[in-house]
Amino acid sequence: MALTKEEIEEIRAYLDKSERPIYFFDDDPDGLCSFLLFYRANGRGKGVIVKSSPEVKEEYAAKVNEYDSDMVFVLDKPLLSPDFVENCNKPIVWLDHHAPAGIPGVKYYNPRLNDIRDSRPTSFWCYKIIEEDLWMAMVGMIGDWFIDERLAEKFSEEYPDLLPKKLSDPAEILFNTKLGELSRIFSFALKGRTSEVMKCIKILTRIKSPYEILNQESPAGNFIYKRYFSVKDEYDSLINDILKKHSKDNPIVYLYPSKKMSFTGELSNELLYRFPDRINIIGREKNGYVKCSLRSSRGNLPEQIKKALVGLDGYGGGHENACGLCVREREFDTFLERLKKETGIRN
Ligand SMILES: [Mn+2]
Secondary structure, three states: OOOOOHHHHHHHHHHHHOOOOEEEEHHOOHHHHHHHHHHHOOOOOEEEEEOOEEEEOOHHHHHHHOOOOOOEEEEOOEEEEEHHOOOOOEEEEEEEOOOOOOOOOOOOEEEHHHHOOOOHHHHHHHHHHHHOOOHHHHHHHHHOOOOOOHHHHHHHHHOOOOOOOOOOHHHHHHHHOOHHHHHHHHHHHOOOOHHHHHHHHHHHEEEEEOOHHHHOOOOHHHHHHHHHHHHHHHHHHHHHHHHHHHHOOOEEEEEOOOOOOHHHHHHHHHHHOOOOOEEEEEEEEOOOEEEEEOOOOOOOHHHHHHHOOOOOOEEEEEEEOOEEEEEEEEHHHHHHHHHHHHHHOOO
């Protein structure tokens, strides 16, 4: 057991008690759905998406005071700045499933503290805590490339057309089912300008069923679906370009300018699904740095990245098969050569 029964009850009690919760969450389906689950269970509060950095930085503390919040929830973010804690005089509940990184002054919950191999997503735990809106929890979990057999079975019974029974491979589900498509719809709702993103999130807090979106059964669902298609155009042009130019490579390396939307995580996932035995690195160039997503099914990716980064100006980490990386542009080639050695790729 990862989060204990006591921990689950504690978090539930904090959520029930709060009258003006503020939520800081990661900008992917797992983070978004974690927020939506808590927001919908509590019925009040404000959501703040934390983009472009794995850390909730100091400047976000001002939002807590601005909103006059009574309780802070940090969801699915790997890092929290000690200066944020310093400048925020409200209780902070931090729930995450990345490498443990708790700091003083915070009520920190992470399944890995009890079992380092337990990387079940944040939305899984949010569902365990509130036990409502299973469909949204499923959207979040599959976005993190994860499926829980028991919950999947329950979900399939209610929505056999979204997730056929007996499917258990997350990649297959992500790219070949309606549930997977929903996860991409949620993911694409987070792309683009912050004002548009916040509008989509607000609409998602009110959606009652997955069919509202998939079959455009309401104006709200229709809005989210339309938005998905306009973002998808941009995504498709990138994936098609990669497939045209790099479908024979290993590793697959593709860098594109940062003035386009960030799809590195989504592109990486699709490439891992299409080419499961290859490594892929998809990045955007910005201010002299390259920010990348890496996927690989060859062993321990965080360890390999750490070794390849020794002495270089950069950082990276994440999960065993899925990582983020930021490295100085002129050192990218060095990093790449080392990573090939670490992972046993020969040219
Ligand atoms: Mn996550």
